[in-house]
Amino acid sequence: MKNIKKEVNKKYMNIALKLAEKARGNTSPNPLVGAVLVKNDEIIGKGYHKKRGSNHAEVEALHSCNVSLKGDTIYVTLEPCCFYGHTPPCTQAILKSGITKVIVGMIDPNPNVNGKGIRELEEGGVDVEVGFLQDEISRQNEIYIKHITKKIPFIALKMAISVDGKMCTKTKDSKWITSDISRKYVHGIRSQFDSILTGVGTVLADDPLLTARYDNNKKNPIRIVVDSRLKIPLDSKLLKTANETKLIIATTKHYDKKKAKEINKLGAEILIVDENKNENIELKNRVNLNELLKILGEKEITSVLIEAGPTLSTSFIKQDLVDKFHIFIAPMIIGGYNAFQTIGDLEIVRMVDTKKLNFSKVERIGDDLLIEAYPI
Numbered sequence: 001m002k003n004i005k006k007e008v009n010k011k012y013m014n015i016a017l018k019l020a021e022k023a024r025g026n027t028s029p030n031p032l033v034g035a036v037l038v039k040n041d042e043i044i045g046k047g048y049h050k051k052r053g054s055n056h057a058e059v060e061a062l063h064s065c066n067v068s069l070k071g072d073t074i075y076v077t078l079e080p081c082c083f084y085g086h087t088p089p090c091t092q093a094i095l096k097s098g099i100t101k102v103i104v105g106m107i108d109p110n111p112n113v114n115g116k117g118i119r120e121l122e123e124g125g126v127d128v129e130v131g132f133l134q135d136e137i138s139r140q141n142e143i144y145i146k147h148i149t150k151k152i153p154f155i156a157l158k159m160a161i162s163v164d165g166k167m168c169t170k171t172k173d174s175k176w177i178t179s180d181i182s183r184k185y186v187h188g189i190r191s192q193f194d195s196i197l198t199g200v201g202t203v204l205a206d207d208p209l210l211t212a213r214y215d216n217n218k219k220n221p222i223r224i225v226v227d228s229r230l231k232i233p234l235d236s237k238l239l240k241t242a243n244e245t246k247l248i249i250a251t252t253k254h255y256d257k258k259k260a261k262e263i264n265k266l267g268a269e270i271l272i273v274d275e276n277k278n279e280n281i282e283l284k285n286r287v288n289l290n291e292l293l294k295i296l297g298e299k300e301i302t303s304v305l306i307e308a309g310p311t312l313s314t315s316f317i318k319q320d321l322v323d324k325f326h327i328f329i330a331p332m333i334i335g336g337y338n339a340f341q342t343i344g345d346l347e348i349v350r351m352v353d354t355k356k357l358n359f360s361k362v363e364r365i366g367d368d369l370l371i372e373a374y375p376i
Helices: 002-021 057-063 090-097 116-123 134-140 142-150 180-190 200-206 257-265 289-298 310-318
Strands: 034-039 042-048 073-078 101-106 127-130 154-162 166-168 195-199 222-226 247-251 269-272 303-306 324-330 357-365 368-375
Touching (some): 002 057, 002 073, 002 101, 042 057, 073 134, 090 116, 101 134, 116 127, 142 154, 154 180, 154 310, 180 324, 200 222, 200 310, 222 289, 257 269
Parallel strands (some): 073 101, 154 303
Antiparallel strands (some): 034 042, 034 073, 324 368, 357 368
């Protein structure tokens, strides 16, 4: 009987999990949350948090139902909030509804909640159970959890490479390594992140736009360029569209003041970031990435997708700043010692010191292979 009950709880929690996923890319800095109302083993209401400032999942589910909820059960992927933010506490809405049982997927790591919501419900006479599909819910909210606990963004690195690990030929020709289907897929990934980051070297080489153009969705990420000396051309696509889609340029105190005024006029924001004091000549006097991430976290930028050349990508990997990898592998071999590697020298001399990954997902995207991986 206990196992049957457990499977029933997982079934309804899985429905709530899928509801939460509908808002992917739209709730930042809030989490993805889904809720399901159940009466006599039948679903009578559903809801999910659609975007920041809108009703939370529990309230959406309550509003979707016009029958008495006395004695009923609500399944919610994340612990109900118990404080006033953009919306009133969900705990109060649940207590007023007459619901007598709450099944919670996982505790909310937000210091304002973190078990307090559960205690409030229990003190109000509600029976609370916690711990169903916690791994799946934690993975679904990996961006929220990183930002709310570490105060810096979740960092994903996207790479497009040939089978032999090259990003372009020795003449810097890179159009195109991956298929049209993969490139459209990447635009969908972009729309799930608060921001997309690249280095000025990529801007000079490719003049990218860095928007999510092939998704019906609605939202473009904030564009961020790491540019220690403000080398970005004033006629670049990024600056030409700075008034349409937010652009941040991260630089150091050595920036060109006169050029900065021109950049500001075009609508871009300039961030002055501490520079590296590293003795390594490759890193010295460049934007300090750790400091940059702290500033972005303070700005409630919860996630960053890196699409950059080998220099910046290598710096992020070398400093263990990457939380997730999106690796697109094209069925081609470029070859040559002078062709550009995607990742530069990590100064690894022993196999035991290599940066190891856990492949969480491998799938075909058109003719290409997509690997999603996490550092171990």
